[in-house]
Amino acid sequence: MSEGRDVPQATGPEVQTDGEGQRGLAHYMAEEYGEAARLFAAALQREPGHPDWERLRLLAEANAAAEIQHPVPERYHFEREKLLARPTTRDGDLPSPPPRLVRRLDQRILRAAGNFLGSILTAMMHVAISTVGTLLDYRDRVWTNWYRRGLTLGILTLAYMRERLNQNNLRTTYPPGTLIGFQPEGQQPPRGATHFRTADGSWNNFANPKEGAAGTRFPRNVRPEAIRPETGETLMSPNPREVSRVLLTRGEKMLEIPFLNLLAAAWIQFQNSDWISHGENHSTSLHEVPLAEDDPFRKRYGQTKMFIAKTQPDPTRTPDEKLPISFINEVTHWWDGSQIYGSNQETVDRLRSKVDGKLRLQPDGRLPMRHHVEDTGFVRNWWVGQALLHTLFAREHNSICDHLKARHPDWDDDRLFNVARLINAAVMAKIHSVEWTPAVLPNHGLSNALNANWYGMLTNVLRKGKGKRTVAAINIRNPELGGVVGNPLDKHDSAYGLTQEFVEIYRLHSFLPETLAFSRVGQNGSAGEVVQFSATRQSGSARLTERYGIAGLFQSFGRIHPGELVLNNYPRFLQELSIPGNPLFDMGAVDILRARERGVPRYNEFRRQLGLNPIATFRDLTNNPDHLAKLEKIYGGDVEKLDLLVGTLGEGETNRPTHFGFGETMFQIFILNATRRLQADRFYTDNYNEETYTAEGLQWVDDASLKSVLLRNYPELASTGLANIKNAFEPWDGNDRPLDKKRHPLRAFDKELGKDPWRGDQPR
Numbered sequence: 001m002s003e004g005r006d007v008p009q010a011t012g013p014e015v016q017t018d019g020e021g022q023r024g025l026a027h028y029m030a031e032e033y034g035e036a037a038r039l040f041a042a043a044l045q046r047e048p049g050h051p052d053w054e055r056l057r058l059l060a061e062a063n064a065a066a067e068i069q070h071p072v073p074e075r076y077h078f079e080r081e082k083l084l085a086r087p088t089t090r091d092g093d094l095p096s097p098p099p100r101l102v103r104r105l106d107q108r109i110l111r112a113a114g115n116f117l118g119s120i121l122t123a124m125m126h127v128a129i130s131t132v133g134t135l136l137d138y139r140d141r142v143w144t145n146w147y148r149r150g151l152t153l154g155i156l157t158l159a160y161m162r163e164r165l166n167q168n169n170l171r172t173t174y175p176p177g178t179l180i181g182f183q184p185e186g187q188q189p190p191r192g193a194t195h196f197r198t199a200d201g202s203w204n205n206f207a208n209p210k211e212g213a214a215g216t217r218f219p220r221n222v223r224p225e226a227i228r229p230e231t232g233e234t235l236m237s238p239n240p241r242e243v244s245r246v247l248l249t250r251g252e253k254m255l256e257i258p259f260l261n262l263l264a265a266a267w268i269q270f271q272n273s274d275w276i277s278h279g280e281n282h283s284t285s286l287h288e289v290p291l292a293e294d295d296p297f298r299k300r301y302g303q304t305k306m307f308i309a310k311t312q313p314d315p316t317r318t319p320d321e322k323l324p325i326s327f328i329n330e331v332t333h334w335w336d337g338s339q340i341y342g343s344n345q346e347t348v349d350r351l352r353s354k355v356d357g358k359l360r361l362q363p364d365g366r367l368p369m370r371h372h373v374e375d376t377g378f379v380r381n382w383w384v385g386q387a388l389l390h391t392l393f394a395r396e397h398n399s400i401c402d403h404l405k406a407r408h409p410d411w412d413d414d415r416l417f418n419v420a421r422l423i424n425a426a427v428m429a430k431i432h433s434v435e436w437t438p439a440v441l442p443n444h445g446l447s448n449a450l451n452a453n454w455y456g457m458l459t460n461v462l463r464k465g466k467g468k469r470t471v472a473a474i475n476i477r478n479p480e481l482g483g484v485v486g487n488p489l490d491k492h493d494s495a496y497g498l499t500q501e502f503v504e505i506y507r508l509h510s511f512l513p514e515t516l517a518f519s520r521v522g523q524n525g526s527a528g529e530v531v532q533f534s535a536t537r538q539s540g541s542a543r544l545t546e547r548y549g550i551a552g553l554f555q556s557f558g559r560i561h562p563g564e565l566v567l568n569n570y571p572r573f574l575q576e577l578s579i580p581g582n583p584l585f586d587m588g589a590v591d592i593l594r595a596r597e598r599g600v601p602r603y604n605e606f607r608r609q610l611g612l613n614p615i616a617t618f619r620d621l622t623n624n625p626d627h628l629a630k631l632e633k634i635y636g637g638d639v640e641k642l643d644l645l646v647g648t649l650g651e652g653e654t655n656r657p658t659h660f661g662f663g664e665t666m667f668q669i670f671i672l673n674a675t676r677r678l679q680a681d682r683f684y685t686d687n688y689n690e691e692t693y694t695a696e697g698l699q700w701v702d703d704a705s706l707k708s709v710l711l712r713n714y715p716e717l718a719s720t721g722l723a724n725i726k727n728a729f730e731p732w733d734g735n736d737r738p739l740d741k742k743r744h745p746l747r748a749f750d751k752e753l754g755k756d757p758w759r760g761d762q763p764r
Contacts, residue, residue, distance in 0.1 A: 019043065019046075020039045020040070020042040020043040020046065021039070021040060021043035021047070021050070021052070021053045021056075023039050024036045024037075024038075024039030024040040024042075024043060024053070024056065024057075024060070025056065025301065025302070027039060028056060028059075028060055028583055029301070029583050029584070031063075031068075031069040031578070031581075031583055032069075033060045033061075033063040033064040033068070033069065033578075034060075034064040036056070036060040036064075037057055037060035037061045037064055040053045040054075040056050040057035040060055041057055044057065052299070052300050055300070056300070058532060059534065059576065059578070061532075061535070062532045062533075062534035062535035062537075062540075063534065063578045063583075065535040065539070065540045065543065066534060066535055066536070066537040066538040066539055066540040067372050067538055067539035067540075068534075068537060068538055068578050068579065068580060069580060070371070070372045070538070070539075070580060071580040071581065072371060072372060072373050072379055072380070072382055072538055072580070073371065073379050073380065074371065075280055075283070076279075076280060077279070077280050077283065077312060078215070078279060078312060078314075078315050078328050078330075079315065080315040080316055082215070083181065083215045083216075083315065083316050083328065084181065084182055084316055086183065086184075086187060086209075087183075087187075087190075087198065087200065087202035087203060087209050087210060087213065088199070088200055088202075088344065088345055089190050089193065089198040089199065089200065089202055089203060089345070090190055091190045091191045091192075092190075092191070093190065093192075093198070093199070093345060094190065094191065094192030094193060094196045094198065094414070094418060095192050095196065095412070095414040095415045095418055096191060096192055097191070097192055097194045097195045097196075098195060098415075098691060098692075100691065101689075101690060101691040110473050110474050111475070113474050114472075114474045114475040114476050114477055114482070115477045117474070117476055117477075118476045118477025118478045118481070118482060118487075119477065121476060121478050121481050122477070122478045125159075125478060125480050125481065128156055129156050129159045129160050129163065130160070132153060132156040132157055132160055133156075133157070133160030133161075133163070133164075136149075136153070136157065138157050138160065138161055139612065139613050141613065142613050142614075142615055142616075142620050142655075143613075143655050143664060144161075144612070144657075144664050146158055146161070146445070146657075147443060147445060147446075147657035147658050151444060151445050151448065154445035155445055155448060155449050155452070155457075158445070158446070158449050158671065159449075159480060161611075161668070161671055162671050162672065162675060164611055165221075165610070165611070165668065165671060165672040166492040166672065166676075167492070168611065169221040169222070169609070169610060169611075169672060170219070170221070170492055170493075170494035171219055171220040171221065171222065171223065171224065171494075171499075172219055172494065172495060173217040173218065173219050173220060173323060173324075173326040174217060174323075174495075175318075175321060175322075175323060179208050179209075179210065179211075180208055180210045180211045180212075180213070180216050180217075180495055180497075181210035181213065181215070181216045181316070182316065183208070183209055183210050187209050189203045189206050189209070190203065192418075193206075195687070195691070195692050196418040196419075196421075196422070197334070197336050197418070197421060197422065197425070197683060199341070199342060199343065199344055199345040199347070199348040200213050200214045200215070200332065200343055200344055200345070201213040201214055201332030201333065201334050201336060201338070201343065204334060204496075204681065204682060204683070205495075205496075205682075208495060211495045211496055211497070212332060212333040212334045212495075212496050212497055212680075212681075213332060213333075214329065214330065214331050214332045214338070214343035214344065215328060215329070215330070216328065216329060216333070216497065217314060217316070217326045217327065217328060217329070217497070218276075218326070218327050218328075218329055218497060218498065218499055218500040218502075218503065219494075219495075219497040219498075219499045219500075220324075220499055220500055220501060221499045221500075221501040221502070221609070221610070221669060221672065222501060222600075222601060222606070222609040222610075223609060224323060224324050226601050226605060226609050227324035227325065227599040227600075227601075228324075228599055228601075229324075229325045229596075229597060229598065229599040230596040230597065230599075234596075235287070235593070235596050235597065236289065236290070237641070238634050238635060238636075238641070239289065239290065239292070240289055240589040240590075240592040240593040240596075241289050241290075241291060241292070241295065241306060241586055241589040242292060242634065243588075243589070243592050243634055243643060243646060244570070244575060244586050244588030244589040244591075244592060245292075245295070245575075246630050246633070246634055247567055247568065247627075247630055247631070247634060247646050247649075248510075248567070248568065248569075248570035248575070248588040248646075248649075249568060249570060249572065249575060249588075250510075250514075250563070250568060250569050250570055250571060250572050251568060251569075254513055254514065254563045254569060254571075255563060255564040255566060255569045256561035256562070256563060256564065257561055257562050257563070257564050257661055258561065258731075258742050258743050259439070259442060259659075259730065259731070259742070259743055259744065259745050259746075260439060260440065260561060260562050260661070260729055260730070260731070261557060261558045261559065261560060261561065261562070261729060261730065261731050261732060262385065262511075262513070262516075262557040262558075262560040262561065262562055263385075263388075263389075263554075263557045263558060263706075263728065263729055264436060264439060264440060264511070264562055264729045265385065265508070265511035265512060265562040266385030266386065266388065266389055266557065267389065267432070267436050267729070268436070268506065268508055268511075269381070269385065269386060270339060270385075270386060270389040270390070271339075271428070271432055271436075272506055273331070273339035273378040273380070273386070274331065274332075274335065274336070274337060274338050274339040274340075274378070274428075275331065275333065275335070275498050275502075275677075276329060276331065276333075276498050276502065276503050276506075277329065277330040277331050277378070277380060278311055278312065278327055278328070278329075278330065278503075279312060279328065279330035280312055281309035281310065281311060281312055282309045282310040282311065282312050282313070283309070285309070285310045286307045286308065286309055286310065287307070287308040287309075287310060287593060287597070288305045288306075288307060289305060289306040289307070289308060289589060289593070290304065290305055291303060291304055291305060291306060297584065301584055303584065306584060306585070306586060306589065307582065308585075308589070308590055308593060309582075310597070311327060311594070311597060311598060312327075312328070313327075314326045314327055314328050315328075316328070324599060325598070325599050327500060327598060329497070329498070330343070331343045331378060333496065333497045333498045334496075334677075334681055334683075335425060335428070335429045335677050335678070335681060335684070336421075336425050336683075337377075337393070337421060337424055337425035337428060338377055338378065339376070339377050339378040339390065340359075340376060340377050340390060340393050340394060340397065340424070341377045341421060342377035342378070343377070343378075347377055348377075350375070351375065351376065351377065352413075352417060354413055355413060356401055356402075356405055356413060356416055357401040357404070357405070357411075357413050357414075357415070357416025357417035357418075357419075357420050358397070358398040358401050358416075358417075359394045359397050359398060360375075361394060361395065361398070365391070365395060365550070366391060366542075366545055366546075366550065367387065367390060367391050367394060369542060372538060372539045373538050373539065373541060373542070374387050374390065374391070374541065374542060376390045376394065377390075382537060382538050382541060383533075383536045383537045383538075383540075383541055384516075384536040384540065384541040384544045384545065384553065385536075385557065386541070387541040387542070387544075387545055388545075388550060388553055388554060388557065391545070391550055392550070392554075392709060392710065392713055392714075393424060393427075393428065393709075395713045396424055396427065396709050396712070396713060397420050397421065397424045398420075399712060399713065400420040400423050400424055400697075400700060401416050401417070401420045403696065403700065404416055404419060404420060404694070404696065404697070407694075407696055408694075419693070419694060419697060422683060422692065422693055422697065423693060423697040423700050423701060425683075426683075426684070426688075426693070426701045427700070427701055427704040427709065429677075429678065429684065430454060430470075430701055430704060431704070431705065431706045431709075433450055433453055433454045433674070433678070434450055434451050434454050434455075435705060435706055435727050435728070435729060436706075436729055437450050437670075437674065438450055438451075438727070438746060439727050439729035439730060439746060440661040440662070440729075441657070441659070441660050441661055441662075441667075442659045442745040442746045443657055443658050443659050443660060444658075444748075444749045446657070447746065447749065448460065450674070452480060452481075452483065453479075453483065453484050453485075453674060453675055453678065454470060454483055454484070454485055454678075455468055455469075455470060455483045455485075456472075456476060456478075456479075456480070456481050456482040456483030457480055457481050458472075458476055458481050458482065459472055459482075459483065466703070468702065469702055470483065470485050470486055470688070470698065470701065470702055471485075471486035471688065471689070471698060475487065479675070479679065484675055484678045484679045484684070484685070485678055485684050485685070485688055486684075486685070486688045486689070487685060488685055488686060489679070489680065489681075489682050489685040489686050490679050490680070490685075491679075491680045492676075496676065496680035496681070498673065498677075499669075499673075500598055500599075500600060501600055501606075501669055502669055502673055504594070504595045504598075504600045504644060504645075505644075505648065505665075505666040505669045505670075507591045507645055508565060508662075509570060509571060509574055509587060509588070509591065510563045510564065510565050510566070510569045510570050510571070510649065511562035511563055511565070512533060512562070512563065512571045512573075512574070513533065513560065513561075513562070513563060513571070514532070514533055514571060514572060514573055515530050515531060515532055515533060516530070516531050516533060516536060516556065516560060517529070517530050517531075517556065517560065518530075518531060518544065518547075518548050518552065518553060518556045519548070519552060519555065519556055520548050520549060520552035520555075521549070521551045521552045521555050521716050521717065521719065521720060522716075522719070528548075531544070532573070533571070533573050534573050534577070534578075550714060551714040551716050551717055554710060554714060554717060554722075555717065555720045555721075555722075555732070558720065558721060558722060558728070558731070558732030559721070559731065559732055561731070564661075565648075565649060565661060565662045565663075566649055566650075566652065567622075567624075567627050567630075567646070567649045567650050568626075568627070569649075570588050574586075574587040574588060575587065575588050575589075591645050592643050592645060592646070595643065595644045595645065596643070600644060601644070602640065602641060602642055602643055602644055602647075603615075603639075603642040603643060603644050603646070603647030603648070603665070604639055604640050604642060604647075605640070606644050606647075606665065607665055610665070610668040610669070611668075612664070612665065612668065614639070615639055615642075615647075616639070617639060618631045618632060618635075618637075618639060618642075621639075621642075621647065621650045621651065621652075621655070622650050622651075622652045622655075623652070623654065624652060627650060627652075631646075631650070644665075647665065648662065648663055648665050648666050649663075651663025651664065651665065659745050705726075705727075705728070706727075706728040706729070707722060707725075707726065707727075707728045710722060710728060720732060720735070721733050721734045721735050721737075723760075724739065724760035725739070725744070725760065726746075726747070726750065726752075726753065727746055730743070730744050730746065731743050731744070734760045738758070739758045739759070739760055740758065741758070744757075744758070
C-alpha cells in the first residue's frame with residue numbers, strides 16, 4: 001500500500017565482518033538476502049536466542065522469498081518531452097464507434113419525464129440543502145455533528161458539506177489559460193474515443209484532451225498560499241523517524257477492526273493503484289534522516305542515518321511559473337481499471353490475448369509472470385493481496401467477454417475488449433461505492449448517502465434487491481434523488497484530477513497485519529501456515545498462489561482482520577522494511593515526511609483549509625493519557641506542528657462519527673472525491689447508457705457485487721463463510737462462528753435482510 005520506491009545511494013559506517021552474524025549483516029546490507037539468512041542461522045547456532053540475529057534471520061528469509069532486491073517494475077523516470085507530447089492514442093487503437101441508438105417514442109417520453117421531474121426536484125433539493133446548511137452549522141466547537149442528527153437531516157447536511165467543498169476546494173496546478181498537460185488547443189479526437197476509454201486516459205474531455213490522463217499533474221484541495229513544501233530543519237522537525245517510533249509503532253498485539261476482513265485492506269490498495277502514483281522516486285537526491293542515539297537501527301545495523309529518496313520533481317514546470325510545487329501522476333486519474341489494463345498503449349497491448357477480447361492468463365487461471373512478479377497493469381508495491389484482486393478482475397473481464405460474444409457473435413476482438421473494459425471498471429466502481437465504503441464506515445446515514453450516489457435516493461426507497469437499476473426507466477435528473485451515475489456530467493467548473501491531498505489521506509498502512517495465516521478451501525477455515533507479511537511481497541506472491549490456490553487465499557483473507565487506523569498500531573514490519581535498492585527503510589517515517597515534502601499542510605491547517613475547526617490542545621484530539629503524553633513530548637506542546645497522518649490517526653472513537661473506521665478529517669477529502677470520481681467522468685454520466693455499455697453490460701453491472709464476482713470465478717467459495725454474508729468485506733463468519741452485531745453492523749439497517757438480519761444470507 002506504499003508509494004514508489006526510494007533508492008538510497010549512500011550507506012552507513014562499515015560493519016566489522018568477524019563472525020557469522022556480522023558477515024550476515026554485511027550481506028544483508030548488500031541485498032544478498034539468501035546468504036544473509038544462512039549466516040544469521042549459523043550465528044544463532046553459536047549464540048542461541050540472540051535477539052538481533054533472530055530478527056535479522058526472519059527479515060532476510062522473508063526478503064529472499066520475495067526476491068525484494070529486484071526492482072519491480074523496471075526503473076524509469078518521467079521525461080519532459082513525453083509528458084508534454086500530444087495524446088498517444090491514434091486512429092486504429094480503438095474500434096469504430098457503434099451505430100447511434102435511436103430511442104423509441106416511449107423511451108423519449110420517459111426521458112423527458114425524468115428531466116422535467118429532475119428540474120423541479122433539483123430546485124427543491126437545493127432549497128432543502130441550503131436551508132439545513134444555513135440554519136444548522138455542521139460544526140460544533142471542534143468536531144462535525146452531521147451524524148448526531150436524524151437520518152434525513154444527516155444526509156442533507158452531508159450534501160451541504162459536499163457543496164461547500166466543491167465550491168472552495170478544487171484547485172488546478174496548471175497556469176491560468178492553459179490546458180492540462182500544456183496541450184495545444186484544437187486537437188481532433190481519434191476514431192472511437194467517443195465510446196471507448198483510451199489506454200492513457202486521454203480524450204475523456206474532447207476540449208481538454210489530457211484531462212485526467214496519465215503523466216499529468218495532481219491538482220490540490222487547498223489554497224495555493226497553504227502549499228508550503230518543507231525543507232531543511234523544518235522538514236526534520238520533529239524527526240520523522242522519531243515520530244514513527246513513538247507515535248506509530250504497534251504493540252505486541254495488533255488492534256483489530258472486528259467488522260472487516262483483510263480484503264478491505266487489499267481492496268483500497270487495489271483501487272489506489274488505479275488512481276494515484278508518484279512513480280519512481282529520485283535516483284540521486286536523498287533526504288538524510290538522523291537516527292537518535294537509542295534508535296535500534298544504530299545497534300542492529302551500525303548506521304547513524306536513514307536515507308529516503310526525494311519525490312521525483314515535475315519536469316514539465318516552466319521557469320516563469322508562479323504556482324506552488326507540483327507533482328506528476330504516473331497513472332490515469334480516472335476510475336477506468338488502469339491497474340488491470342495499464343496506463344499506456346504498450347502495456348494494454350502486452351496484456352491482451354488478442355482472442356475474443358480477453359486478457360492473457362496462464363492455463364491454471366493465474367496471471368502470467370514477468371520480471372519476477374505477475375504481469376498486470378500496475379505492479380508497484382506488489383504483494384499477494386494485490387495478486388488476488390488483479391487475478392479476480394482479469395478473470396471477470398474474460399467472463400464479461402464470453403457474455404458479450406454469446407450475444408454479439410459478429411463482434412471482433414477489439415470491440416469485445418473495449419466494451420468489457422468499460423463494464424469491468426464500472427463493476428469495480430460500484431463495489432467500492434456501495435460495498436467497500438459502507439463496510440469501512442458502517443454508519444446508517446452514510447450508507448444511504450453512498451447508495452444514493454450510485455442509484456439515487458428514490459431508487460433506494462422504491463426498489464429493493466435485484467429490482468434496483470442504476471439507470472431507471474424514469475431517470476430523475478438530479479444527483480441526490482436520481483444518482484450521479486447515468487445523470488449529466490458536472491465538473492463544478494474545475495478540470496478533473498485526483499489531488500495531492502487525496503494521496504496523503506489514503507495512507508492506510510495500519511490496516512496491515514504482521515503475519516498472514518493461510519489455508520486451502522476444504523480445510524473448514526482452519527488456519528494453516530503462518531507467513532510473515534514481507535514474504536508475501538513480489539516473488540513471494542506467485543509462490544503462495546501456487547501453493548494454496550487463489551480460492552484458498554481468498555478464504556484466508558476473508559477470515560483475517562485488518563488493523564485499526566489509530567495511533568500506535570502501525571505495522572512493525574513496515575518500520576524495518578527492505579525495498580529494491582534500500583535494505584533499511586521505515587515506511588512510517590516516509591509517510592510523515594512525504595506530506596511535509598510535498599507541501600500538504602499539517603493537521604490543523606489542513607482542517608482549516610477544508611472548512612473544519614482546528615484543535616486548540618492535544619486534549620481536543622484524544623483523551624488517551626498515553627497518547628497525550630507522547631504527543632506533548634514529540635511536538636513540544638505545539639498543536640500547529642502536528643503531522644497530518646498523526647492527527648488523523650489520533651482522532652479517537654469519541655471524535656469519530658458512529659461506527660467509522662477513520663476520522664472526520666480524512667472523511668472531508670472522501671466526501672469530495674467519492675462523488676467527483678463519478679460525476680466528472682463522462683463514462684459514468686453522459687455515456688453511461690445502452691449505446692456505450694450495451695443493455696447486457698448495464699445489466700451485468702446492476703447484478704454485480706464482490707460476492708457475485710467471487711462466486712462466478714471461484715464457485716468453490718460457496719462452501720466457505722462467504723455464503724453466509726452479503727457484503728464480502730465483512731468477516732466470513734457463519735460456518736463455525738454465528739453472525740453478531742459487533743462483527744456485522746451493516747446488517748442492522750439493511751432492510752433487504754428482513755426482520756432477522758443475523759441469520760445469514762444462506763443459513764447453513
